[in-house]
Amino acid sequence: MALIEKVPVYAEKIPGGSIVTTTLERVLSYGRATSLWYLLFGTACCAIELMCTGASRYDFDRLGMIFRASPRQSDLIIVAGTITKKMAPRLRRLYDQMAEPRYVIAMGGCTIKGGPFYYDSYAVEKGVDHIIPVDVHIPGCPPRPESLLEGCIHLQEKIKKQKLGDWHKKVRSYDQG
Amino acid sequence: MSGYLAVLIFIFVGVGIVLFTFFMSRLLRPANPYHDKRINYECAELPQGNSWIRFNNRFYIFALIFVIFDVEAIFLFPWAVAFGQLGLYALVEMVIFIVILFYGIFYAWKKGVLKWL
Numbered sequence: 001m002a003l004i005e006k007v008p009v010y011a012e013k014i015p016g017g018s019i020v021t022t023t024l025e026r027v028l029s030y031g032r033a034t035s036l037w038y039l040l041f042g043t044a045c046c047a048i049e050l051m052c053t054g055a056s057r058y059d060f061d062r063l064g065m066i067f068r069a070s071p072r073q074s075d076l077i078i079v080a081g082t083i084t085k086k087m088a089p090r091l092r093r094l095y096d097q098m099a100e101p102r103y104v105i106a107m108g109g110c111t112i113k114g115g116p117f118y119y120d121s122y123a124v125e126k127g128v129d130h131i132i133p134v135d136v137h138i139p140g141c142p143p144r145p146e147s148l149l150e151g152c153i154h155l156q157e158k159i160k161k162q163k164l165g166d167w168h169k170k171v172r173s174y175d176q177g
Numbered sequence: 178m179s180g181y182l183a184v185l186i187f188i189f190v191g192v193g194i195v196l197f198t199f200f201m202s203r204l205l206r207p208a209n210p211y212h213d214k215r216i217n218y219e220c221a222e223l224p225q226g227n228s229w230i231r232f233n234n235r236f237y238i239f240a241l242i243f244v245i246f247d248v249e250a251i252f253l254f255p256w257a258v259a260f261g262q263l264g265l266y267a268l269v270e271m272v273i274f275i276v277i278l279f280y281g282i283f284y285a286w287k288k289g290v291l292k293w294l
Contacts, residue, residue, distance in 0.1 A: 003203070003205075004204055004205050005207070028205070072218065090221035090222070091221070093213060093216075093223075096211075096214050097214055097218055100209055101207060168207070
């Protein structure tokens with residue numbers, strides 16, 4: 001827990017102290033929503049669309065999103081592509097190594113429910129929800145850059161609505177199943 | 178002396194901004210270290226052994242040779258920018274400088290340090 005997340009505990013005791021809390025929440029979540037740095041994690045064809053979105057035509061940068069090559073610097077992981085059973089623990093490890101609060105976008109059919117590999121594959125993980133808590137699912141095979149952008153805007157709106165400590169609550173409930 | 182006061186202020190402001198940023202990020206960031214988060218980042222593979230190991234001494238010599246190119250670049254860029262005003266004298270001087278640097282590389286080459294055993 002950050003020092004700043006203890007602020008509500010003390011601020012609520014003072015009459016009118018909730019103004020401090022709500023203002024703080026808005027500033028923090030605005031900062032988090034508008035500077036999502038995503039981890040480069042492309043395992044299949046969705047990564048091509050992700051690259052296209054990052055390039056100049058669709059321009060991810062205008063949402064404040066820059067790719068990072070290290071999980072230490074990123075707070076969003078866009079799972080772009082099929083996750084095999086062998087890749088799954090690696091994905092979990094990458095997610096664990098990212099900076100908190102971290103968010104997940106599941107891009108494409110494979111990450112939602114296995115996609116075209118749903119029926120006849122022994123090797124593909126049927127959805128990344130089994131491995132990491134997903135915030136936004138983007139359907140498509142692969143989704144066009146526009147839908148990826150829309151998914152990111154949805155995520156930003158979601159983060160902007162978050163209250164202090166919400167993220168930890170969500171992750172804890174995921175970890176407990 | 179008053180010229181160095183600016184340098185002193187520059188140093189203090191520079192260090193101050195860094196310390197302030199570290200303090201602010203400590204205030205804002207969630208601090209939740211656990212084992213899986215703290216292990217070394219090895220492209221999501223489990224790291225083998227410690228990262229605090231001894232590196233081969235030969236890397237040092239390669240780094241030293243790289244410094245030659247580094248210094249060369251540092252001097253070459255401002256020289257190239259101001260080349261229009263400097264004229265032939267600067268050209269000859271720079272050629273002599275580069276020849277001296279290349280002599281160092283050839284010396285190292287002849288000594289056999291570029292060969293990786």
